[in-house]
Amino acid sequence: MSGAARTIGVVLEMIRPEFPDISVSKLRYLEAEGLISPDRQQPSGYRRFSQQDVDRLLYVLRAQRDRYLPLKVIREELEAIDRGEEPPVHHPQPAEESSEPRQRAKRGGGSGAGLMARRQVLAESGLGEAALIQLERLRIIQPRRGSQLYGPEAVALAQSAKKLADYGVDLRxxxxxxxxxxxxxxxxxxxxxxxxxxxxxxxxxxxxxxxxxxxxxxxxxxxxxx
Incomplete structure:
Protein backbone atom coordinates (compact mmCIF):
# COMPACT_ATOMS: atom_id res chain seq x y z
CA MET A 1 0.00 0.00 0.00
CA SER A 2 3.09 2.27 0.04
CA GLY A 3 2.14 3.86 -3.31
CA ALA A 4 -1.61 4.09 -2.68
CA ALA A 5 -3.38 7.29 -1.72
CA ARG A 6 -4.69 7.28 1.84
CA THR A 7 -7.70 8.89 3.46
CA ILE A 8 -7.24 11.35 6.31
CA GLY A 9 -8.44 8.70 8.77
CA VAL A 10 -5.80 6.23 7.64
CA VAL A 11 -3.10 8.91 7.87
CA LEU A 12 -4.14 9.76 11.42
CA GLU A 13 -3.87 6.12 12.45
CA MET A 14 -0.44 5.87 10.79
CA ILE A 15 1.10 8.78 12.66
CA ARG A 16 -0.81 8.60 15.95
CA PRO A 17 1.76 6.26 17.60
CA GLU A 18 4.32 9.06 17.24
CA PHE A 19 1.88 11.96 17.69
CA PRO A 20 -0.92 10.79 20.03
CA ASP A 21 -2.68 14.18 20.11
CA ILE A 22 -2.94 14.57 16.34
CA SER A 23 -6.44 15.42 15.12
CA VAL A 24 -8.37 16.06 11.92
CA SER A 25 -8.59 19.75 12.80
CA LYS A 26 -4.79 19.96 13.14
CA LEU A 27 -4.31 18.47 9.67
CA ARG A 28 -6.90 20.80 8.19
CA TYR A 29 -5.19 23.74 9.83
CA LEU A 30 -1.80 22.78 8.37
CA GLU A 31 -3.48 22.42 4.97
CA ALA A 32 -5.10 25.86 5.31
CA GLU A 33 -1.66 27.28 6.10
CA GLY A 34 -0.28 25.76 2.90
CA LEU A 35 2.14 23.39 4.63
CA ILE A 36 0.55 20.22 3.26
CA SER A 37 -1.45 19.82 0.05
CA PRO A 38 -3.34 16.51 -0.13
CA ASP A 39 -5.24 15.70 -3.32
CA ARG A 40 -8.82 16.99 -3.21
CA GLN A 41 -9.68 16.36 -6.86
CA GLN A 42 -11.37 13.05 -6.13
CA PRO A 43 -15.04 12.69 -7.23
CA SER A 44 -15.98 12.21 -3.58
CA GLY A 45 -14.23 15.44 -2.57
CA TYR A 46 -12.37 13.66 0.23
CA ARG A 47 -8.69 14.31 0.83
CA ARG A 48 -6.22 11.71 -0.38
CA PHE A 49 -2.66 11.65 0.95
CA SER A 50 0.21 10.23 -1.08
CA GLN A 51 3.34 8.93 0.64
CA GLN A 52 4.99 12.25 -0.22
CA ASP A 53 2.15 14.09 1.55
CA VAL A 54 2.61 11.91 4.64
CA ASP A 55 6.38 12.50 4.64
CA ARG A 56 5.80 16.25 4.36
CA LEU A 57 3.30 16.14 7.23
CA LEU A 58 5.76 14.26 9.42
CA TYR A 59 8.47 16.81 8.58
CA VAL A 60 6.20 19.62 9.81
CA LEU A 61 5.14 17.84 13.00
CA ARG A 62 8.69 16.82 13.90
CA ALA A 63 9.99 20.33 13.27
CA GLN A 64 7.40 21.65 15.70
CA ARG A 65 8.02 19.00 18.33
CA ASP A 66 11.79 18.54 18.13
CA ARG A 67 13.01 21.98 17.06
CA TYR A 68 10.24 24.22 18.38
CA LEU A 69 10.01 25.97 15.01
CA PRO A 70 7.09 28.28 14.16
CA LEU A 71 5.10 27.51 11.04
CA LYS A 72 6.61 30.46 9.16
CA VAL A 73 10.11 29.00 9.53
CA ILE A 74 8.95 25.49 8.66
CA ARG A 75 7.31 26.89 5.52
CA GLU A 76 10.62 28.49 4.50
CA GLU A 77 12.38 25.15 4.91
CA LEU A 78 9.76 23.32 2.84
CA GLU A 79 9.94 25.94 0.10
CA ALA A 80 13.71 25.46 -0.07
CA ILE A 81 13.26 21.69 -0.32
CA ASP A 82 10.68 22.15 -3.09
CA ARG A 83 13.25 24.20 -5.02
CA GLY A 84 15.76 21.38 -4.66
CA GLU A 85 17.89 23.37 -2.21
CA GLU A 86 19.23 22.50 1.20
CA PRO A 87 16.88 24.04 3.79
CA PRO A 88 18.40 26.73 6.04
CA VAL A 89 19.65 25.42 9.36
CA HIS A 90 17.48 26.48 12.29
CA HIS A 91 18.72 25.32 15.64
CA PRO A 92 16.20 24.12 18.23
CA GLN A 93 15.10 26.65 20.82
CA PRO A 94 14.28 24.91 24.11
CA ALA A 95 10.99 25.85 25.67
CA GLU A 96 12.74 27.21 28.76
CA GLU A 97 14.85 29.62 26.71
CA SER A 98 11.90 30.74 24.60
CA SER A 99 9.75 31.56 27.63
CA GLU A 100 11.21 35.05 28.12
CA PRO A 101 9.97 36.47 24.79
CA ARG A 102 6.58 35.00 25.57
CA GLN A 103 6.64 36.66 28.97
CA ARG A 104 7.39 39.98 27.27
CA ALA A 105 4.41 39.44 24.98
CA LYS A 106 2.25 38.71 28.01
CA ARG A 107 3.30 42.00 29.60
CA GLY A 108 2.39 43.84 26.42
CA GLY A 109 5.92 44.40 25.10
CA GLY A 110 7.57 43.16 21.96
CA SER A 111 5.88 42.52 18.63
CA GLY A 112 3.40 39.92 19.86
CA ALA A 113 5.45 36.93 18.74
CA GLY A 114 4.02 33.64 19.90
CA LEU A 115 0.40 34.83 19.83
CA MET A 116 -2.14 32.98 17.73
CA ALA A 117 -5.64 33.25 16.33
CA ARG A 118 -8.63 31.40 17.76
CA ARG A 119 -8.73 28.83 14.97
CA GLN A 120 -5.09 27.97 15.66
CA VAL A 121 -5.88 27.33 19.34
CA LEU A 122 -8.64 24.93 18.26
CA ALA A 123 -6.41 23.22 15.70
CA GLU A 124 -3.39 22.87 18.00
CA SER A 125 -5.38 21.56 20.95
CA GLY A 126 -8.08 19.48 19.24
CA LEU A 127 -10.65 21.09 21.56
CA GLY A 128 -14.15 21.57 20.20
CA GLU A 129 -15.64 25.01 19.54
CA ALA A 130 -18.40 24.58 22.13
CA ALA A 131 -15.91 23.61 24.85
CA LEU A 132 -13.71 26.62 24.07
CA ILE A 133 -16.72 28.92 24.29
CA GLN A 134 -17.57 27.48 27.70
CA LEU A 135 -14.00 27.95 28.94
CA GLU A 136 -14.07 31.55 27.72
CA ARG A 137 -17.34 32.17 29.55
CA LEU A 138 -15.71 30.78 32.68
CA ARG A 139 -12.78 33.17 32.02
CA ILE A 140 -10.36 30.25 32.15
CA ILE A 141 -9.15 30.85 28.58
CA GLN A 142 -9.09 34.42 27.33
CA PRO A 143 -7.39 36.42 24.58
CA ARG A 144 -4.49 38.60 25.66
CA ARG A 145 -5.59 41.95 27.04
CA GLY A 146 -6.46 44.46 24.31
CA SER A 147 -6.17 41.79 21.62
CA GLN A 148 -8.12 39.06 19.86
CA LEU A 149 -5.06 36.80 19.92
CA TYR A 150 -4.24 34.02 22.37
CA GLY A 151 -0.97 33.11 24.08
CA PRO A 152 0.61 29.64 24.10
CA GLU A 153 -0.88 29.04 27.55
CA ALA A 154 -4.32 28.95 25.87
CA VAL A 155 -3.32 25.87 23.87
CA ALA A 156 -1.91 24.15 26.97
CA LEU A 157 -5.12 24.86 28.90
CA ALA A 158 -7.29 23.70 26.01
CA GLN A 159 -5.33 20.45 25.70
CA SER A 160 -5.62 19.81 29.44
CA ALA A 161 -9.33 20.60 29.43
CA LYS A 162 -9.88 18.16 26.56
CA LYS A 163 -8.02 15.35 28.33
CA LEU A 164 -9.79 15.98 31.63
CA ALA A 165 -13.15 16.00 29.84
CA ASP A 166 -12.27 12.60 28.41
CA TYR A 167 -12.05 11.40 32.04
CA GLY A 168 -15.50 12.79 32.76
CA VAL A 169 -14.40 16.06 34.38
CA ASP A 170 -16.88 18.90 33.96
CA LEU A 171 -15.19 21.94 32.44
CA ARG A 172 -16.50 24.07 35.31
Whole structure:
Protein backbone atom coordinates (compact mmCIF):
# COMPACT_ATOMS: atom_id res chain seq x y z
CA MET A 1 0.00 0.00 0.00
CA SER A 2 3.09 2.27 0.04
CA GLY A 3 2.14 3.86 -3.31
CA ALA A 4 -1.61 4.09 -2.68
CA ALA A 5 -3.38 7.29 -1.72
CA ARG A 6 -4.69 7.28 1.84
CA THR A 7 -7.70 8.89 3.46
CA ILE A 8 -7.24 11.35 6.31
CA GLY A 9 -8.44 8.70 8.77
CA VAL A 10 -5.80 6.23 7.64
CA VAL A 11 -3.10 8.91 7.87
CA LEU A 12 -4.14 9.76 11.42
CA GLU A 13 -3.87 6.12 12.45
CA MET A 14 -0.44 5.87 10.79
CA ILE A 15 1.10 8.78 12.66
CA ARG A 16 -0.81 8.60 15.95
CA PRO A 17 1.76 6.26 17.60
CA GLU A 18 4.32 9.06 17.24
CA PHE A 19 1.88 11.96 17.69
CA PRO A 20 -0.92 10.79 20.03
CA ASP A 21 -2.68 14.18 20.11
CA ILE A 22 -2.94 14.57 16.34
CA SER A 23 -6.44 15.42 15.12
CA VAL A 24 -8.37 16.06 11.92
CA SER A 25 -8.59 19.75 12.80
CA LYS A 26 -4.79 19.96 13.14
CA LEU A 27 -4.31 18.47 9.67
CA ARG A 28 -6.90 20.80 8.19
CA TYR A 29 -5.19 23.74 9.83
CA LEU A 30 -1.80 22.78 8.37
CA GLU A 31 -3.48 22.42 4.97
CA ALA A 32 -5.10 25.86 5.31
CA GLU A 33 -1.66 27.28 6.10
CA GLY A 34 -0.28 25.76 2.90
CA LEU A 35 2.14 23.39 4.63
CA ILE A 36 0.55 20.22 3.26
CA SER A 37 -1.45 19.82 0.05
CA PRO A 38 -3.34 16.51 -0.13
CA ASP A 39 -5.24 15.70 -3.32
CA ARG A 40 -8.82 16.99 -3.21
CA GLN A 41 -9.68 16.36 -6.86
CA GLN A 42 -11.37 13.05 -6.13
CA PRO A 43 -15.04 12.69 -7.23
CA SER A 44 -15.98 12.21 -3.58
CA GLY A 45 -14.23 15.44 -2.57
CA TYR A 46 -12.37 13.66 0.23
CA ARG A 47 -8.69 14.31 0.83
CA ARG A 48 -6.22 11.71 -0.38
CA PHE A 49 -2.66 11.65 0.95
CA SER A 50 0.21 10.23 -1.08
CA GLN A 51 3.34 8.93 0.64
CA GLN A 52 4.99 12.25 -0.22
CA ASP A 53 2.15 14.09 1.55
CA VAL A 54 2.61 11.91 4.64
CA ASP A 55 6.38 12.50 4.64
CA ARG A 56 5.80 16.25 4.36
CA LEU A 57 3.30 16.14 7.23
CA LEU A 58 5.76 14.26 9.42
CA TYR A 59 8.47 16.81 8.58
CA VAL A 60 6.20 19.62 9.81
CA LEU A 61 5.14 17.84 13.00
CA ARG A 62 8.69 16.82 13.90
CA ALA A 63 9.99 20.33 13.27
CA GLN A 64 7.40 21.65 15.70
CA ARG A 65 8.02 19.00 18.33
CA ASP A 66 11.79 18.54 18.13
CA ARG A 67 13.01 21.98 17.06
CA TYR A 68 10.24 24.22 18.38
CA LEU A 69 10.01 25.97 15.01
CA PRO A 70 7.09 28.28 14.16
CA LEU A 71 5.10 27.51 11.04
CA LYS A 72 6.61 30.46 9.16
CA VAL A 73 10.11 29.00 9.53
CA ILE A 74 8.95 25.49 8.66
CA ARG A 75 7.31 26.89 5.52
CA GLU A 76 10.62 28.49 4.50
CA GLU A 77 12.38 25.15 4.91
CA LEU A 78 9.76 23.32 2.84
CA GLU A 79 9.94 25.94 0.10
CA ALA A 80 13.71 25.46 -0.07
CA ILE A 81 13.26 21.69 -0.32
CA ASP A 82 10.68 22.15 -3.09
CA ARG A 83 13.25 24.20 -5.02
CA GLY A 84 15.76 21.38 -4.66
CA GLU A 85 17.89 23.37 -2.21
CA GLU A 86 19.23 22.50 1.20
CA PRO A 87 16.88 24.04 3.79
CA PRO A 88 18.40 26.73 6.04
CA VAL A 89 19.65 25.42 9.36
CA HIS A 90 17.48 26.48 12.29
CA HIS A 91 18.72 25.32 15.64
CA PRO A 92 16.20 24.12 18.23
CA GLN A 93 15.10 26.65 20.82
CA PRO A 94 14.28 24.91 24.11
CA ALA A 95 10.99 25.85 25.67
CA GLU A 96 12.74 27.21 28.76
CA GLU A 97 14.85 29.62 26.71
CA SER A 98 11.90 30.74 24.60
CA SER A 99 9.75 31.56 27.63
CA GLU A 100 11.21 35.05 28.12
CA PRO A 101 9.97 36.47 24.79
CA ARG A 102 6.58 35.00 25.57
CA GLN A 103 6.64 36.66 28.97
CA ARG A 104 7.39 39.98 27.27
CA ALA A 105 4.41 39.44 24.98
CA LYS A 106 2.25 38.71 28.01
CA ARG A 107 3.30 42.00 29.60
CA GLY A 108 2.39 43.84 26.42
CA GLY A 109 5.92 44.40 25.10
CA GLY A 110 7.57 43.16 21.96
CA SER A 111 5.88 42.52 18.63
CA GLY A 112 3.40 39.92 19.86
CA ALA A 113 5.45 36.93 18.74
CA GLY A 114 4.02 33.64 19.90
CA LEU A 115 0.40 34.83 19.83
CA MET A 116 -2.14 32.98 17.73
CA ALA A 117 -5.64 33.25 16.33
CA ARG A 118 -8.63 31.40 17.76
CA ARG A 119 -8.73 28.83 14.97
CA GLN A 120 -5.09 27.97 15.66
CA VAL A 121 -5.88 27.33 19.34
CA LEU A 122 -8.64 24.93 18.26
CA ALA A 123 -6.41 23.22 15.70
CA GLU A 124 -3.39 22.87 18.00
CA SER A 125 -5.38 21.56 20.95
CA GLY A 126 -8.08 19.48 19.24
CA LEU A 127 -10.65 21.09 21.56
CA GLY A 128 -14.15 21.57 20.20
CA GLU A 129 -15.64 25.01 19.54
CA ALA A 130 -18.40 24.58 22.13
CA ALA A 131 -15.91 23.61 24.85
CA LEU A 132 -13.71 26.62 24.07
CA ILE A 133 -16.72 28.92 24.29
CA GLN A 134 -17.57 27.48 27.70
CA LEU A 135 -14.00 27.95 28.94
CA GLU A 136 -14.07 31.55 27.72
CA ARG A 137 -17.34 32.17 29.55
CA LEU A 138 -15.71 30.78 32.68
CA ARG A 139 -12.78 33.17 32.02
CA ILE A 140 -10.36 30.25 32.15
CA ILE A 141 -9.15 30.85 28.58
CA GLN A 142 -9.09 34.42 27.33
CA PRO A 143 -7.39 36.42 24.58
CA ARG A 144 -4.49 38.60 25.66
CA ARG A 145 -5.59 41.95 27.04
CA GLY A 146 -6.46 44.46 24.31
CA SER A 147 -6.17 41.79 21.62
CA GLN A 148 -8.12 39.06 19.86
CA LEU A 149 -5.06 36.80 19.92
CA TYR A 150 -4.24 34.02 22.37
CA GLY A 151 -0.97 33.11 24.08
CA PRO A 152 0.61 29.64 24.10
CA GLU A 153 -0.88 29.04 27.55
CA ALA A 154 -4.32 28.95 25.87
CA VAL A 155 -3.32 25.87 23.87
CA ALA A 156 -1.91 24.15 26.97
CA LEU A 157 -5.12 24.86 28.90
CA ALA A 158 -7.29 23.70 26.01
CA GLN A 159 -5.33 20.45 25.70
CA SER A 160 -5.62 19.81 29.44
CA ALA A 161 -9.33 20.60 29.43
CA LYS A 162 -9.88 18.16 26.56
CA LYS A 163 -8.02 15.35 28.33
CA LEU A 164 -9.79 15.98 31.63
CA ALA A 165 -13.15 16.00 29.84
CA ASP A 166 -12.27 12.60 28.41
CA TYR A 167 -12.05 11.40 32.04
CA GLY A 168 -15.50 12.79 32.76
CA VAL A 169 -14.40 16.06 34.38
CA ASP A 170 -16.88 18.90 33.96
CA LEU A 171 -15.19 21.94 32.44
CA ARG A 172 -16.50 24.07 35.31
CA UNK A 173 -14.21 22.13 37.64
CA UNK A 174 -11.25 23.76 35.89
CA UNK A 175 -11.99 26.70 38.19
CA UNK A 176 -10.43 24.72 41.04
CA UNK A 177 -7.14 24.66 39.14
CA UNK A 178 -7.54 28.31 38.21
CA UNK A 179 -7.96 29.32 41.84
CA UNK A 180 -4.88 27.34 42.88
CA UNK A 181 -2.87 28.97 40.09
CA UNK A 182 -4.05 32.44 41.15
CA UNK A 183 -2.81 31.85 44.71
CA UNK A 184 0.54 30.56 43.45
CA UNK A 185 0.88 33.55 41.10
CA UNK A 186 0.21 35.91 44.01
CA UNK A 187 3.02 34.23 45.97
CA UNK A 188 5.42 34.62 43.05
CA UNK A 189 4.50 38.29 42.64
CA UNK A 190 5.08 38.88 46.35
CA UNK A 191 8.57 37.35 46.15
CA UNK A 192 9.48 39.33 43.01
CA UNK A 193 8.38 42.62 44.54
CA UNK A 194 11.73 43.02 46.31
CA UNK A 195 13.49 43.04 42.93
CA UNK A 196 11.10 45.49 41.33
CA UNK A 197 12.15 48.15 43.80
CA UNK A 198 15.59 47.95 42.17
CA UNK A 199 16.07 47.21 38.49
CA UNK A 200 13.66 44.32 38.06
CA UNK A 201 14.17 40.58 38.66
CA UNK A 202 16.94 38.88 36.66
CA UNK A 203 15.54 36.34 34.14
CA UNK A 204 17.36 33.44 35.82
CA UNK A 205 15.71 34.34 39.15
CA UNK A 206 12.25 34.36 37.53
CA UNK A 207 12.86 30.98 35.86
CA UNK A 208 14.19 29.41 39.05
CA UNK A 209 11.30 30.79 41.09
CA UNK A 210 8.65 29.47 38.72
CA UNK A 211 10.42 26.12 38.53
CA UNK A 212 10.51 25.88 42.34
CA UNK A 213 6.82 26.72 42.68
CA UNK A 214 5.84 24.18 40.02
CA UNK A 215 8.02 21.54 41.67
CA UNK A 216 6.39 22.18 45.04
CA UNK A 217 2.93 22.09 43.45
CA UNK A 218 3.62 18.73 41.79
CA UNK A 219 5.03 17.26 45.01
CA UNK A 220 2.08 18.47 47.11
CA UNK A 221 -0.40 17.13 44.55
CA UNK A 222 1.37 13.77 44.52
CA UNK A 223 1.28 13.70 48.30
CA UNK A 224 -2.43 14.43 48.42
CA UNK A 225 -3.23 11.69 45.92
CA UNK A 226 -0.93 9.02 47.33
Missing amino acids: QMRVLQQAAAMEAALVEQILEQYRRRQGPPPEVVRDLYRSVLQAHAALLHGQIH
